[in-house]
Amino acid sequence: MSEREVLELLRENARYDTADIARMTDLDEDEVADAIEALEAAGIVRGYQAVVDWDRLEDERVRAEVELNVTLDRETGYDDIAERLARFPQVKALRLISGDYDFDMEVEGDSIREVSRFISEKVAPVPEITQTVTHYVMASYKENGIELGDGEDDDRLSVSP
Amino acid sequence: MTGSLEPAERVQAVGPSGIRRFFEIAEERDDVISLGVGEPDFSAPWAARDAAIQSLERGKTSYTANRGMYDLREAISRYVGDRFGLEYGPDEEILVTAGASEAVDLAFRAFVDPGDTVAVAQPAYISYGPGVTFAGGEVLPVRTREEDDFRLTVEALETAGAETADLLVLCYPNNPTGAVMSRADLEPIAAFAREHDLAVLSDEIYAELTYDERDTAADASPGTATHASIATLPGMRERTIVCNGFSKAHAMTGLRLGYALGPGGAINAMNRVHQYGMLSAPTTAQYAALEALDSCGDDVEAMVDQYNRRRRFVISRFREIGMPCFEAKGAFYVFPEVPDGWDGIANEFAERLLRERGVAVVPGDVFGVGGEGHLRVSYATGLEELREALARIESFVDQHV
Ligand SMILES: Cc1ncc(COP(=O)(O)O)c(C=O)c1O
Numbered sequence: 147m148s149e150r151e152v153l154e155l156l157r158e159n160a161r162y163d164t165a166d167i168a169r170m171t172d173l174d175e176d177e178v179a180d181a182i183e184a185l186e187a188a189g190i191v192r193g194y195q196a197v198v199d200w201d202r203l204e205d206e207r208v209r210a211e212v213e214l215n216v217t218l219d220r221e222t223g224y225d226d227i228a229e230r231l232a233r234f235p236q237v238k239a240l241r242l243i244s245g246d247y248d249f250d251m252e253v254e255g256d257s258i259r260e261v262s263r264f265i266s267e268k269v270a271p272v273p274e275i276t277q278t279v280t281h282y283v284m285a286s287y288k289e290n291g292i293e294l295g296d297g298e299d300d301d302r303l304s305v306s307p
Numbered sequence: 308m309t310g311s312l313e314p315a316e317r318v319q320a321v322g323p324s325g326i327r328r329f330f331e332i333a334e335e336r337d338d339v340i341s342l343g344v345g346e347p348d349f350s351a352p353w354a355a356r357d358a359a360i361q362s363l364e365r366g367k368t369s370y371t372a373n374r375g376m377y378d379l380r381e382a383i384s385r386y387v388g389d390r391f392g393l394e395y396g397p398d399e400e401i402l403v404t405a406g407a408s409e410a411v412d413l414a415f416r417a418f419v420d421p422g423d424t425v426a427v428a429q430p431a432y433i434s435y436g437p438g439v440t441f442a443g444g445e446v447l448p449v450r451t452r453e454e455d456d457f458r459l460t461v462e463a464l465e466t467a468g469a470e471t472a473d474l475l476v477l478c479y480p481n482n483p484t485g486a487v488m489s490r491a492d493l494e495p496i497a498a499f500a501r502e503h504d505l506a507v508l509s510d511e512i513y514a515e516l517t518y519d520e521r522d523t524a525a526d527a528s529p530g531t532a533t534h535a536s537i538a539t540l541p542g543m544r545e546r547t548i549v550c551n552g553f554s555k556a557h558a559m560t561g562l563r564l565g566y567a568l569g570p571g572g573a574i575n576a577m578n579r580v581h582q583y584g585m586l587s588a589p590t591t592a593q594y595a596a597l598e599a600l601d602s603c604g605d606d607v608e609a610m611v612d613q614y615n616r617r618r619r620f621v622i623s624r625f626r627e628i629g630m631p632c633f634e635a636k637g638a639f640y641v642f643p644e645v646p647d648g649w650d651g652i653a654n655e656f657a658e659r660l661l662r663e664r665g666v667a668v669v670p671g672d673v674f675g676v677g678g679e680g681h682l683r684v685s686y687a688t689g690l691e692e693l694r695e696a697l698a699r700i701e702s703f704v705d706q707h708v
Pocket of ligand 1: 406407409481510553564
């Protein structure tokens, strides 16, 4: 299960290079490189991105979580609707979920106005969509498993027995 | 000290610890990456913390039984049985203490008479020597060697003259070397102890932190963990006190909870000292510990996985840098040698590394014989810091060697 181990390490930090991963596992560098290639080729690893704490940037991004309810007919399924929505660059994540609504959509834009406009002009008019509820993100505390707090609270003694 | 508060000779005999100086230098600057830390960088598992909080909310703020809460002793009994094949009953054979530190100290006070000789396998945790001195005993250092991966051998015991000792102190997995001993390694040591009628104090606080592949477990203890306890070997139970606690594997250093395991009579003797000196271990911590044993096994495993990655990373980096480093398989320390070509001593290496590059490590000398020329490097620190620290060490070595 070395691929699995490599995958776990990449999820922890995609910037670990093959040498670092080799040092942390029982694998040599070539095996690590092969494992990463295989993970990418199989479409398991789909990309690498930075986890950003937007609150720390001057030019804030506006993000919203949008609940979508849809009605299906004989010709249109969830996949069709999803495909249509996923194409918009403003949509950062789109998931079909169980519960009170059908899709959970993450939208990003430069301003509240831009995001609102996108939802009212591009999303709401989709005929199968019966309802949208938009929640603007006010603060983020954890993204992709990484806590965004100050973090530096290691209050251990610097040298101890 | 003036006036009548003149410290007793036994106290005067013990100087400040060699770690103290590095602590003071490290405190002077704020860019230090410390690999000198002997405790986990994780917090206690949330369930254990929550149990402590709940116990406070329910007003559980009284003393417990001297030996510790019965439920906790039962849980410890089950745990050490399942994990390490150690069989100790909750009524007579388990004593809950304020940290493994107290358990070790009680053992010295309960079993060492003035003038007794206590053989200590070194390099060793820094508290054993002073503990023996405070109890009026004398330390006989038994040197373990890097050639043996810092495992104790009968040859080392004989060279040191340990057959005349009254008590032998073992610590595996070891602080500072990270050495472990398999069941097979322990067998001749046990035979030596039986032959020369040595009592054994086995500090097994790092027992959960072993990184050997699971398939070697058959060679370890009869339990499920890869750690082997000398107390499980034939004829050893009656002459061994096992110390353990929640500081390391359960990341509960500040809660101060540990325990001693041994035959009823011996635990009774330790309890006699404990009941006057400590009364009982902290109640809040006992509730946390009970929960830790009940439900935090997965947390421990997750931490062990992290340590293992860091261990491999750190060992290979030291070897790349040209600092020989044996394959430490336990605790969260590695024990590399100062690099070939460095003409100074480890102490000086560590001090200059700290002053010039802001990386704190502990020179091996402070852990007794066998530690010379080595550094204790703790990997109880995040990988990012480890990467940076090793890069700084590399540049330091490139510049000076
Ligand atoms: C070998 C060894 N024994 C005992 C202790 C003390 O543990 P506790 O916090 O349980 O007193 C330590 C702590 O560093 C240790 O390394």
